[in-house]
Amino acid sequence: MNSSPLQNPDLDRFVAELHQRSSDQVTGITTYFADRADRGNAADLSDLDTAANEFLADKLIALEHDKALLCHRLCLALRARRVVEVGTSYGVSTLYLAQAVRLVTESDGGTGVVIGTEQEPGKIAAAEKNFRRAGVEAYVDLRAGDLRETLVNLQAPIDLALIDIWPVMARPALELITPKLRPGGLILIDNTENHSESYREAFEFIEDPRHGLLTQTLPFRGGLELVIKR
Template identity: 50%
Template sequence: MSYFSARFAEGSLDPNKFDDRTNQFLSDKLVALDRDKAEFCYQICRALRARRIVEAGTSYGVSTLFLAAAVRENVRSYGGDGIVIGTEYEPEKAKAARANFTEAGLSEFIELREGDLRETLRDVGGPIDFVLVDIWTPLPRDCVPAPSSSVTTPRNSAPTTPTISPLSPILKIAFAP
């Protein structure tokens, strides 16, 4: 975090909009949920019988694998189809994520879209059961589709991106930095 501390100290960091310098710094960094948070998302998705999930900020695909595993088990248990629609801005991260999906045997449950999420999530093709916002900026507020239930939007981002739901107290504890 010394990069962010230094930028904050010099007064050149805008937490509401990352500049080119910050985007370049983050372009090769692993941004992922801790294992316990990813497992928590898996359990929520299983309990909800979620089969259509959106993830904003796939990075190298760590949390995507947990989401896809939940979708796979829900499809096996309850039938039908299922998909995790992930989005990643950095092409190299997307390439690595796809390799991880293949290695884990979960590719058939993941559609990874590359590019700006304002475009990649414009059409998700139907109702969403669960949304994971796993990026550091407040950008997705207006870009990410709302799930069919307001209790299913955990966020792994800056405090400027609030979570509003009946589960807010639990999610604040579970997703605290």
């Protein structure tokens, strides 16, 4: 078994540190939403209000290590050079994707990029700092703003996309990414089992035969959707 999952021990240690920080914040996040529900002011997880967004502004909410590592491995399997990540946050999962693109380009030659999008200024600054510390900044194009604007001019072909954002924004992301996704390309969507009703519009898009997509829910915590373009 490879003792360095990302083929870079320093990067392995750094992402472990970030995952621990994210894990340490979970109790506080759970308590916040539970307290709101107890007060009769439950937050709509499919469309968060201003107070909830402000509370979450400094929270990592990182994609779990096993899911992020799967994304990394799939990028390697696809020899991915153009990857899109919707919902970059602090850039934890971006590090897995960018490292895969770096390994592919170092092995095969040429160039590659992970295109990320994030709306929260504080998270953008933190993510960029993390990219520099990890030494992958040359492989990341982080776009600031609403994904419905930042992802409009995506270039084809996209090899893989990761959608890890509030469910209400999943369908707009799919509408922009799918036309540029190459045949055999993949889209991964987090928490589709936990929030299946909130993802209803996204699944309507995925299941529309005009878009040429196949999907399977993988048995990760909360569900991880694996969508394939035929």
